Amino acid sequence: MEKVLLVTPERCIGCGSCELACSFNKSGQFKPSISRVGVHRFEKGQNVPMMCFQCDEAPCAKACKPQALHKGTSGLVEFDKDKCIGCRMCVMACPFGNVSYDRYAKELVKCDQCGGDPQCVQFCPTKAIEYLPAESAVLNKKRRFAKRISDALEEVKD
Amino acid sequence: MKIWVDGRELDVERDVLLYDAMVSAGVEVPALCRHGGLPHEGTCRVCMVEVDIRGKRRLVASCMYPARDQGLKVYTSTRRVEVARRFVIGLLLRRNPASPAIRALADRWGAMDTSRLSPVEGKDLCIRCGRCVRACATFGARAISFANRGWDREVCTPLKEPTLICVGCLSCAEVCPTGHITYRESQGERQIWGRTFHLVRCSRCGDPFATREQLELVRDRGDVCPRCLREEEGLALRDG
Numbered sequence: 001m002e003k004v005l006l007v008t009p010e011r012c013i014g015c016g017s018c019e020l021a022c023s024f025n026k027s028g029q030f031k032p033s034i035s036r037v038g039v040h041r042f043e044k045g046q047n048v049p050m051m052c053f054q055c056d057e058a059p060c061a062k063a064c065k066p067q068a069l070h071k072g073t074s075g076l077v078e079f080d081k082d083k084c085i086g087c088r089m090c091v092m093a094c095p096f097g098n099v100s101y102d103r104y105a106k107e108l109v110k111c112d113q114c115g116g117d118p119q120c121v122q123f124c125p126t127k128a129i130e131y132l133p134a135e136s137a138v139l140n141k142k143r144r145f146a147k148r149i150s151d152a153l154e155e156v157k158d
Numbered sequence: 159m160k161i162w163v164d165g166r167e168l169d170v171e172r173d174v175l176l177y178d179a180m181v182s183a184g185v186e187v188p189a190l191c192r193h194g195g196l197p198h199e200g201t202c203r204v205c206m207v208e209v210d211i212r213g214k215r216r217l218v219a220s221c222m223y224p225a226r227d228q229g230l231k232v233y234t235s236t237r238r239v240e241v242a243r244r245f246v247i248g249l250l251l252r253r254n255p256a257s258p259a260i261r262a263l264a265d266r267w268g269a270m271d272t273s274r275l276s277p278v279e280g281k282d283l284c285i286r287c288g289r290c291v292r293a294c295a296t297f298g299a300r301a302i303s304f305a306n307r308g309w310d311r312e313v314c315t316p317l318k319e320p321t322l323i324c325v326g327c328l329s330c331a332e333v334c335p336t337g338h339i340t341y342r343e344s345q346g347e348r349q350i351w352g353r354t355f356h357l358v359r360c361s362r363c364g365d366p367f368a369t370r371e372q373l374e375l376v377r378d379r380g381d382v383c384p385r386c387l388r389e390e391e392g393l394a395l396r397d398g
Contacts, residue, residue, distance in 0.1 A: 009395055040392030048392040063376065065296050066195025083195030085293045086332025092368060092376045097387030106332060148395060 002075040002134040004142055005111070005118060007049055012128035014039055014047035018120035025119040027105070034102055036111040037120045037129070049120070049129055051111035052077065052098045053146065060090035060099055060110075069108075075134065079108050161230040176220035176232060177205055187234055188243070188267055190250075190259070190335045191287035192221040196296055202287045203246045204263065208233040217242055240268070248272040250285055257283045257336045283338035286311055290330035290339055297329050302351065313339075320353035325371035362386040 019035040027034055037051040058077045061069040068083035069090055086106060090099050100109045113131070121131040132138045161168050163180055170179045175198070180187050191202035200219035207220045210231035217238065233239060248270030250260045263269075286304070290313055294302050301324035305314050315321040326348050331339040341350035346366035348355040357366035358373060360383035367383040382390065 038388060040389055042393065042396055046396045048395045050388060050392060050395075059376075065298060068195055080194065083193075085193070085195050085296065085329045087293075087297050087327045087329040088368075088372070089297075089327070089375065091384055092372055092379060094384065095387065096391050097384035097389075100384060145395070151394075 003113070003116075003131055004054070004075075004134050004138060005051060005113060005121070006130045006132050006138055006142055007051075007145065008128050008130070009046070009048040010128075011126045012039065012047040012049055013126055014041045014045070015125065017123040017125060018049055018129060021119040021123035022111075025114060034105075034109055036109060047128075049124075050096070050098065051120070053096065054111075054113075059093040059095060063089040063093035065089070076112060077110070079110055079112065081107050084108065159225065159228050161225050161227075161232060163232045164234055170225050172226060173224045176207065176209075176218070176223045176225060179225060180207075180220065180232070180234065185234060187220060188263055189221055190263070190285065191289055193289055193292070193333055196289065196292040196333070198222040199288055199292065202250075202285065204243065204250075206239060206242050206246070208236050208239050241270075244268045244270040253278050254281065254283050254285060254336060256281070257285075259336045260285070283336040284313065285336055285338075286313070287335065288313075289333045289335060293329040293333045297327060299323055299325055299327070301325075302330060315351050318352075320351065324351055324353060325375065326350055326353070326355040326369040327372055360386055362390075 016032060016039055018037045019032040019039060020030045022037050023029055023031045023035040026036065037049055039047055039049045041047050054076050056071065058071055061071055061077055066083045066085050068080045069077055072078040084107065086101065088101050090108065091101050098110065102109050118131050120129050159170060159172055161170055161179065163183065163185055168179060168183050177187060177189060177192060187205050187207065189205040192198060192205060198221050200222045203219055205220045206217050208215055209218050209223065211227050244267070247263050247267055249272060251264050251269045252272040252275060254260050288304065291303055294300055301321050302313055302315055304311055306312060315324065328341055328350065331341050331350065341348060346357045346359065348357055348369060355369040358368055358370050358381055359366050361381040363383060363386050365383055373379050
């Protein structure tokens with residue numbers, strides 16, 4: 001069944017375990033700068049971990065001319081390294097800044113849910129990131145989450 | 159449909175390219191000009207294999223040969239293939255003796271001695287594979303192309319002048335298999351193909367992050383860099 005990563009910012013303590021687990025799993029290095037998940041730490045102990053939303057109408061996939069990025073049947077926006085020409089249009093197109101390009105490894109830094117076993121979830125001590133089946137309750141929560149972002153982004157634009 | 163690769167039976171879909179079929183089956187075949195995201199042109203000839211179609215044998219570039227004959231036999235290491243491959247790699251090495259990519263090929267697959275040939279003048283790392291030209295066309299800019307013929311053939315911008323249709327996306331440099339295409343980036347400037355791009359600075363953090371032309375390709379794209387976008391999103395969540 002399709003599963004989603006659900007973030008509950010209220011539970012995040014900003015320890016950064018997810019970032020370390022992610023970068024270590026992907027590149028063998030403890031290097032938050034190339035981690036697919038990023039924790040933003042604000043004053044008053046408010047922390048928000050963020051990663052690719054796997055959008056339905058993914059702007060990154062639309063911008064990708066060689067079709068290295070596409071919305072797969074798994075529900076993920078899948079990346080095919082073999083097809084990537086390194087034009088970085090996905091990086092420009094993502095409205096959330098959730099994609100970046102590693103020019104040394106010549107690949108995209110984007111969450112792929114670790115192929116079904118997300119390491120950020122494994123190592124999160126407070127369940128701020130959960131990996132749950134895409135049921136209606138979870139999806140509703142995720143949608144509310146997404147709406148909050150888009151509403152706030154509109155405010156920022158205005 | 160079924161094809162045979164070095165005596166091994168493979169079940170492939172019709173029209174799948176031999177190179178792709180072989181690589182996904184774990185057969186090692188070298189390639190230089192092939193790129194998964196670009197149309198294939200078969201210019202480097204490094205990926206040559208021998209095919210047997212109803213008793214007729216010939217050498218083909220596997221990166222652009224579609225499997226269409228039931229029971230097609232493919233050989234990747236016959237003497238004929240090896241001689242052809244070593245010859246091609248020998249010529250490439252003659253042209254770019256310093257290129258790490260070509261050296262690695264020669265070390266792995268062998269290279270024919272080409273010292274009897276006259277030396278190449280004006281050595282550069284370009285092997286004229288055209289990956290950069292195809293990448294630029296796929297991207298949609300078409301800022302570079304081949305010019306001239308024979309020994310003078312080279313990749314350049316129109317009339318070798320800095321061109322306004324280049325957006326400075328760096329795809330050409332990213333896909334170049336030998337490292338011939340280079341760019342420089344420092345202090346908010348990016349230089350490629352003789353043109354200097356002044357990078358747009360993020361309206362939030364002030365870091366230079368992309369060319370104006372790159373940003374214009376995305377509708378309603380502001381001047382906020384991806385890192386700050388993410389942070390704004392985080393702020394929005396916190397306050398939401």
